Amino acid sequence: DLKPPPVLVGGEPLDKVRHVAKAMGFEKAVHLMDYLARHPEMDPFGTDKRKGPQDPKDWETFAGVLVVADPGDxxxxxLQLVTDVLLSPNPQAAELAPEQVPIYFSNNDLLWKEAxxxxxxxxxxxxxxxxxxxxxxxxxxxxxxxxxxARTSGRWNIYGKPEVPQQMLAEKRLMITAAAKGDAVPAHFYMVGDNPRSDMQGAFNARGAGRPWDGVLVRTGVYQDGDDTAHASVVVDSVAEAVEWILEHGINEGHIPAEKS
Amino acid sequence: DLKPPPVLVGGEPLDKVRHVAKAMGFEKAVHLMDYLARHPEMDPFGTDKRKGPQDPKDWETFAGVLVVADPGDxxxxxLQLVTDVLLSPNPQAAELAPEQVPIYFSNNDLLWKEAxxxxxxxxxxxxxxxxxxxxxxxxxxxxxxxxxxARTSGRWNIYGKPEVPQQMLAEKRLMITAAAKGDAVPAHFYMVGDNPRSDMQGAFNARGAGRPWDGVLVRTGVYQDGDDTAHASVVVDSVAEAVEWILEHGINEGHIPAEKS
Structure with missing residues (x-):
């Protein structure tokens, strides 16, 4: 359990990531920018834009690393400070420790789509x-x-799509929402997304694990015509079309064989 | 020849890198931070710290990329913008072009030592x-x-230590300096440095190419006792000791067999 000992947390924006770590119960979470403000010599390229420590408690030995969002800027x-902590839970005291602390990533998407x-x-x-x-x-x-x-084995943990636990978490949340609204119990789930390697692969992996999922791929983002669809059941132009397609073909009919768009 | 067409230049600090590119004759050099200021949507993580373009000329198609210093901050x-330009010389016009423009790096040291x-x-x-x-x-x-x-073959160029042309450039500069001062022509060269993989390997590579070089490794930086010395002729504690050792053992005697420190 990482909750009592201090953990190093990474991701942007700084304030949101600090808030998420606290909300998850990591009371002794040190954001890497706070750690850097305490030890500016760890980054010789650091400039005056570094933000000072929010929480000046001098936790120096970390029990693990949580990357809760893209590090961005x-x-x-x-890269530099997390490597330091993976080499040694207290880089101030030693360069290399015999064991690596565990590291957890919230997401493994290589690509995403923005403006x-x-x-x-x-x-x-x-x-x-x-x-x-x-x-x-x-x-x-x-x-x-x-x-x-051997050093990294079992200590390098990646969550998020397209992993099956992520799809099962979505099922659970939908079940709770349906129950709260007095709706019928969902019997089938559709992953509507633009990223074949995370969204469509996630639906496919869930199906492989015996869960009732299909992927609906929209052309609004990462996916471009000609790319591998990663087993999407259908390709549509917009989220509105995705909903139409689900209403027409999908509800509670179980797995739908893949068709060409 | 990359000098007439525009090139994308990377490295910090911004003003020095711009100055170096101009001094090297790249009149149409666009620093990647200027390019980013022109197209902020290329970096969704970009914040208000971006500096505006120094040179607003709208060169959009690059003939190559020069990385003249560590990108640091x-x-x-x-990573994002140079990948965009390697995919396509004009990323605004096309995502992927059939050919990659050449890219040149000034240095390939994985590690260095600072405070x-x-x-x-x-x-x-x-x-x-x-x-x-x-x-x-x-x-x-x-x-x-x-x-x-095939795409990267011959278009990915790394200069700097431990490449032989770098050592020969040092020889040339020392010859010019000696001639200007009226000193004797140098007959042997010593690489004094703290980094086995660049400094000592550079001297060793030059020797392999028939050049009169020895490596003198100092314990003041990257090298730690027990590390591979990369064929250093001697290991000493300081630059002063390096000079002493060269005066005592080395001058103009040709290659010195490696000895234990």
Whole structure:
């Protein structure tokens, strides 16, 4: 249980991430920008834009790392400081400890879609680059490939789509909402999304685990015609069309075989 | 020749990097922070700290990318925007072009040493993470491993230590300095440095290419006792000791066999 000991928390925006960590019960959560404000020498590229520590308690030994949102503009200190803590739970005291603390990521999407015409890198880009640099740093410290693999094994935890627990959490929330409103118990679930690798793959993985899910892929974001649909049951132009399609074809009929859009 | 067409330039500090690019003859150099100020939607994590364009000329199609210094705090936009330009010389017009523009890095050191007790990630960390994300992005666009390798082949250029041309440039500068001062022509060269993988490996690579070089490794930075010395001829505690050692053992005697410190 990570809740009593201090944990290092990463993600932007700073205030929201601090709030989420507290709401999750992590009373001794130190945001990496607060940790950096306490030890500015850890980032030689740091500039005056660093925000001072919100919580000046001097917790220095971390029990784990939680990445609750994309590091965004904090990408660089997030790579450097989180690597420091993965090498050693107290980087001020030692460069390399025999064991790595566990790290948890909320999401592994490589890409997402925002205002710009082309997909942008998301938290999955941070997960992949952190892993690469951490492994290169361990190799530079003389660890073998086997030692590196053993060190990270079971201590590198990625949540979020397209993992089955994420889909089951969605089921649970929908069940609770339906019960609260006095609606019928949902018997089938539809994942409406624009990202084949997370949204559609999530529905497909849930189905593989025996859950009643189908994927409805919309052309409004990451997905472009010609891309792999990751087993979407249908491809539509908009969320309105997705709802229409579900009302027409889908409700409570169980799994629908994939069809061409 | 990249000098007439516009090139995208990355690195911190912004003003120095702009100055270096101009001094190198790149009149149409656009710093990536200027490019980002022109197209803020390219970075959804961008905040108000972005600096406005120094040079408002609307060059949009780049002939190449120069990374002249560590991106540091600009690590995140440097990963996103340079990937955009490697995918397409004009990302505003197209997401993916058939060819990649060439990219040049000034340095490939994974680690360097500053005020903090443990080594910090340097430009080599940027080179490695950019390559990883660019390849993942190409794979997400449907390119095969072979297509990705062909696309980057010969267009991914890394300068700096431990490459032999870097050591030969140092020789040339020392020859010019000696001639200007009326000193004797240098017959042997010593690389004094703290980083085995760049400094000592550079001297070793030069020796492998028939150049008269030895490496003198100092314990003042990246190197820690027990690390691989990368063929250093000697390990000493300080730069003063390095000079003493060279005066005592080294001058103009040609290659010195490696000895234990």
């Amino acid at each position: 904090q990408f660089w200190p997030a 710009f015409a082309h997909s942008r890198f998301g938290q999955g880009a941070y997960v992949a680059t952190l892993r690469l640099l951490y492994e290169k740093r361990l190799a530079a410290l003389g660890l073998s490939e086997e030692e590196i693999a | 600009q690590f995140w936009p440097a 903090f007790a443990h080594s910090r990630f340097g430009q080599g960390a940027y080179v490695a993470t950019l390559r990883l994300l660019y390849e993942k992005r190409l794979a997400a666009l449907g390119l095969s491993e072979e297509e990705i390798a």
